[in-house]
Amino acid sequence: xxxxxxxxxxxxxxxxxxxxxxxxxxxxxxxxxxxxxxxxxxxxxxxxxxxxxxxxxxxxxxxxxxxxxxxxxxxxxxxxxxxxxxxxxxxxxxx
Numbered sequence: 001x002x003x004x005x006x007x008x009x010x011x012x013x014x015x016x017x018x019x020x021x022x023x024x025x026x027x028x029x030x031x032x033x034x035x036x037x038x039x040x041x042x043x044x045x046x047x048x049x050x051x052x053x054x055x056x057x058x059x060x061x062x063x064x065x066x067x068x069x070x071x072x073x074x075x076x077x078x079x080x081x082x083x084x085x086x087x088x089x090x091x092x093x094x095x
Contacts, residue, residue: 011036012043012051016091031084038062052092059088 004019009032020028038058039051048054066081 009033009036012039012054014051018087018091028087035059035062055088055092 004021006017007020007025007028008015008017009029011032018028035058038061039054042048042054042057048057066077
């Protein structure tokens, strides 16, 4: 069993603490930065209001980008999508 530790990420100026295995922390931090950039771009465009709607649109945009790359490594990419979805659901559920 891998030990986990809490990692704090900042998305739209809000901190989220997420449990993560040490070997996945750097990837988590990079993913959070990418999501934060995507959400800020959507927010700053002014066409979508509300953090939840911005998060859904950003997730769809990122999922689309990932799915475009699935032809190269479908199994690995699918596992990453499943993992990211789980982490997003945990954040939205306040876990």
